[in-house]
Amino acid sequence: MPRIKRELYNKEICACSIFGAMNRDGERFNGAGVMKAIANMHVRGNGLGGGFAAYGIYPEYKDYYAFHLMFTGKTPEDMRSAKLVFDAFLCENFDVVFDEEIPHSDVKEVSDPPLIWRYFVLPRKQGEETLLSDEDFIVKMIMWVNTRIENAHVFSSGKNMGCFKGVGYPEDIGEYFMLDKLYSAYTWTVHGRFPTNTQAWWGGAHPFSLLDTTVVHNGEISSYGTNRWYLEMYGYACTLQTDTEVIAYAADLLMRRQSIPIEIVAKILAPPIWNSIDRMNEKEKKLLTTLRMVYGPLLMNGPFAIIIGQTGKMIGLTDRIRLRPITAATRGEMFYLSSEEASIRLISPELDSVWTPNGGEPVVGELNNMRTVL
């Protein structure tokens, strides 16, 4: 009997800058502003990763799932052969209405880009798969691709949204994908990365996403090993060698599969301390005790600030003892989240309100509805 392969986790550590901008009226704007804002936090990254998530960019294909694929490899042949394998798989399981290489411009700061392609698809479920919802089916397929097809990575898979990411400073990545010219979105989230312990890899850049949920993250998750096994029990394969992935999968598990509202999800990812829970009224105490008891393995420990993007929503959250703060601000219909206030002021010098949310307290921006919760 072969020995069980020893699990060699490869967790990446990174310190980073994050930024998010949302127009709550749903008016779309191009990526120039967020590129300028993230460039202002240039020194928080080291040029080894930058990425964007943009919501509302594919109105003409809004009913189709937009898959962004990264085909990596040492040579163009490797990339093309990975694409051939993937295309064959895709045609078997999906109806593809349109596909193309994602347009890019040559930027000297961006080196060794993989082949990046987008597909607009609808699932074609067969046999027992028809019992799955479209979304569960897609998650299953993505996990299959990311673990089984060498050199192919699905890094974006929602409707009417997309991620763009790579190795470089975020402003250079933005220029590479021409985000200031080709796309307009009502929500943009951005990430500039400072990985400290792995070689640069395009798939390792943020955002991490599953369906329409995207996560940009600043910090290190010291509970990664625990979060990972719990998510693996529910079919999430952690393949991207970074701890941020677990947040994206936890958000998918709790928010999509279980339809738990974000206020409660925040209490799972960054729960109040027992001292506070024990002083609450009976009802709240029971609720929070049960949440911690059942979802303890999903507690995200260690310092983090994250921006979760979803259709119609942008959420900011920090760890429960706020080791990585985040700044929130509003100006008219605009809602901003940023690692640093200066970046917000750079693109919107006048602000209606600016504040630093408490640890573990989510800030939620919704289309035409803005609220801070609990």
Add this chain to the structure above:
Amino acid sequence: MKSFVFPEFQIIRDEEKCGQCRGCERQCSFGTHTYDPLTDRLISDDYKCAGCQRCVIFCPKDAIVIRPTQSFYRPNASWSREKIEDLKKQAETGGVILTGCGNDKPFRIYWDHIVLNASQVTNPSIDPLREPMELRTFLGAKPDLMDIEAKGGDVEIKTKISPNLMVETPILFSAMSYGAISYNAFRSLATAARQSGTFFNTGEGGLPKEMRQEFGKCAIVQVASGRFGIDAEYLNCASAVEIKVGQGAKPGIGGHLPGEKVSLEVAATRMIPVGTDAISPAPHHDIYSIEDLSMLITALKEATNYEKPISVKIAAVHNFAAIGSGIVRAGADIIAIDGLRGGTGAAPKAIRDNVGIPIELAISGLDRRLKNEGIRNRCSIIAAGGIRCSADVIKAIALGADAVYIGSAALIAMGCTLCQKCYTGKCNWGICTQDPRLSGRLNVDIASQRLSNLIHAWSHEISEMLGGMGINALESLRGNRDHLRGVGLHEWELEVLGIKGAGE
């Protein structure tokens, strides 16, 4: 018959210091020291000495030193002194060699080959003196996913949650029965458990009626193959019920409490006649298969109105992972797994020293198996057998245990010196005896304070180590093998433990 075994220990008395107070004579239940009025000297018989060090510690003049004897057989790598003497004893008696405490053989102690992580730069370490550090742990089944309904600001959990034990620190007192240990020792464990927000385990000897009201809430009551002391009130006064299938010190065999230790009170608690041997059969005679276990689990749940988690305790043996998986599927809420170095009040030496596997490997293997089957949340794992310090506890948790049981460590806190003579019933420390003169030596207030201090000290050390790793809640370390590295282990051992080697 003249015994050819020479004494294990050598007693050296400093006659200059000795004041002939006869304290040593009174302290030793084995009759080692006697007073000779003719010479006004105390005479010590090396043959009788158990090496428990009671007389050494209680000698007011510090006049006694007890050390391993200097006599030796011709050195022989194959025929060690222990092998020769055991053989001689058997030649002289024709009996099974009995012993107490845990396996003392030099099997690899994996705890000592595992090192912990700490935060540097990228992730701040957390100072437990200034920041909250949470060790609270829930033991029992957790649902797969919860059905949560949110209406307006009102949130309701629809899923029915199984009963769980809440402990303030992941350290529980392991099963030690009243009968095997003295009433005072038993009560000290109960008192300390209550003081420290944790649980003690009654073992298979029942729970004295007068203790039920006061200590039931911090008791895990055991149902073992002898079914001693079990009635409806016993099951219902406790917080959890544990079915004892096996014990790490003696997997595959039952227990034997000699009639000499069955006093009036022990007899009443065990519900057996005074002075009769209390013999626990090797298997439960109503559990010959996994489906039988499932029926007993259900019966106990019925008997306790589904209000208490049911634990199943097994010894760590070769096939533990599959057995553990079966136990979860049979409906157990907690699996207690007891390793090679687990202690006992009495066991055949051949069994204690040769049967079972180290707990470190078992924790990791069981945790992985349950995760691979997607049922890890359906039960908690309590690891037992060879936990010696707070670092062992935290390593056990990072390998996948939810909490640990401590037995030997608790006894040592009360005074035990691991002399391995528990089976004689003559424990000079008043722990493993029913002789009222001896058990009276153990003061419940002091012993329970020593136990509480131990739990407090370990919890504090766990907090320090946890904070160093940048973690402020114990649940974030559970099964988090990223924080462990192996030193000096073979590849197969690293594989079984599921950890990287140091430097990897």
